[in-house]
Amino acid sequence: MRRIKRIFVAAVILLVVFAAGRTSFVQGFLNHWNVKSEATLTAEGYPESLVQLYEKNEEARQFVLDYKKNGNNEQPIDIxxxxxxxxxxxxxxxxxxxxxxxxxxxxxxxxxxxxxxxxxxxxxxxxxxxxxxxxxxxxxxxxxxxxxxxxxxxxxxxxxxxxxxxxxxxxxxxxxxxxxxxxxxxxxxxxxxxxxxxxxxxxxxxxxxxxxxxxxxxxxxxxxxxxxxxxxxxxxxxxxxxxxxx
Missing domain, CATH: 3.90.70.10 (Cysteine proteinases)
Structure with a gap:
């Protein structure tokens, strides 16, 4: 019984610590995997529809990130x-x-x-x-x-x-x-x-x-x-x- 109580208390402490620092934890996780948050993309001036595409489709993330340098591309299209x-x-x-x-x-x-x-x-x-x-x-x-x-x-x-x-x-x-x-x-x-x-x-x-x-x-x-x-x-x-x- 004492062991169960110790485990329970430890779990509560971990939850409190996580709750107190959840913002930095999540941001750190995203930075670790080089994934930008919706708020970051919006603050950097990406159009809302591209921010949503970034969130919904990880295959298209590089396309979204390249918008700043290639968004005005008007080169002839060769397929x-x-x-x-x-x-x-x-x-x-x-x-x-x-x-x-x-x-x-x-x-x-x-x-x-x-x-x-x-x-x-x-x-x-x-x-x-x-x-x-x-x-x-x-x-x-x-x-x-x-x-x-x-x-x-x-x-x-x-x-x-x-x-x-x-x-x-x-x-x-x-x-x-x-x-x-x-x-x-x-x-x-x-x-x-x-x-x-x-x-x-x-x-x-x-x-x-x-x-x-x-x-x-x-x-x-x-x-x-x-x-x-x-x-x-x-x-x-x-x-x-x-x-x-x-």
Whole structure:
């Protein structure tokens, strides 16, 4: 019993010490791992939406930190090195070549999953490297496909794709139809609901079927999600709508 009491007292003391110095403890922990706090980024003048991106997506942290030196980058965009015949390229919406540029009411890095997905499909099918994510985003905005506060309208996935010269149609949400189209080399853009890819809505590209029967995905917001193969049931439970292209 005495031993239990001693352990309890020691635990209380540790909690008091931690509570008294929690600010310095947390800051020290962040400094140790070279992670900046939200307050620090805000104080340093980073835009609020990029601060939120830094907090939510650790893969994009270097992109956020590079904003101060590269945020005004207006260099011509060259994606030729990203393209391989017969493959759908992976473009990230927070790529520094275009992520700091504007799409709608925010950075393309924040709002640009739709144009980035359509760019991947278009470039992969045609080999035309002029339609990088920013070029598609400009077309989408000019044609009224951006909805303030929401992102890209779903109609963009057929209407703008058709304008670009692709054959695009809505696809039924079934395992057979998904597998059949992918096996024929037809990429599929999906709008995902809350789950593994997003807390709200997010466009991704289904690119193929691997040797284990799992689905390969290009997620413009995550290399990690793009480097793994997915069980089709896990994807279908999150898909809200989908479109197939050729």
């Amino acid at each position: 030729s090195s990203d393209v391989t015949d017969g493959k759908i390229p992976l473009f990230l919406q927070w790529d520094e070549r275009w992520g700091y540029r504007t799409y709608g009411d925010n950075f393309l890095a924040i709002t640009g999953c739709g144009p980035t997905a359509l760019s991947m499909v278009y470039v992969g099918l045609t080999g035309d490297t002029s339609m990088n994510p920013y070029a598609v985003a400009q077309m989408a905005q000019e044609d009224g496909f951006y909805v303030n506060g929401s992102g890209s309208s779903w109609s963009m996935m057929t209407e703008l794709a058709t304008k670009l010269g692709l054959s695009a149609q809505e696809l039924s949400l079934s395992e057979d139809s998904i597998r059949q189209e992918l096996s024929q080399g037809h990429p599929i853009i999906c709008i995902m609901g809350p789950g593994d890819f997003t807390t709200s809505g997010h466009f991704v590209v289904l690119t193929g079927v691997d040797s284990d029967g799992k689905i390969t995905v290009n997620d413009s917001n995550s290399k990690k999600n793009s480097n793994k193969a997915w069980k089709i049931d896990d994807l279908m439970s999150q898909i809200r709508d989908l479109w197939v292209y050729q």
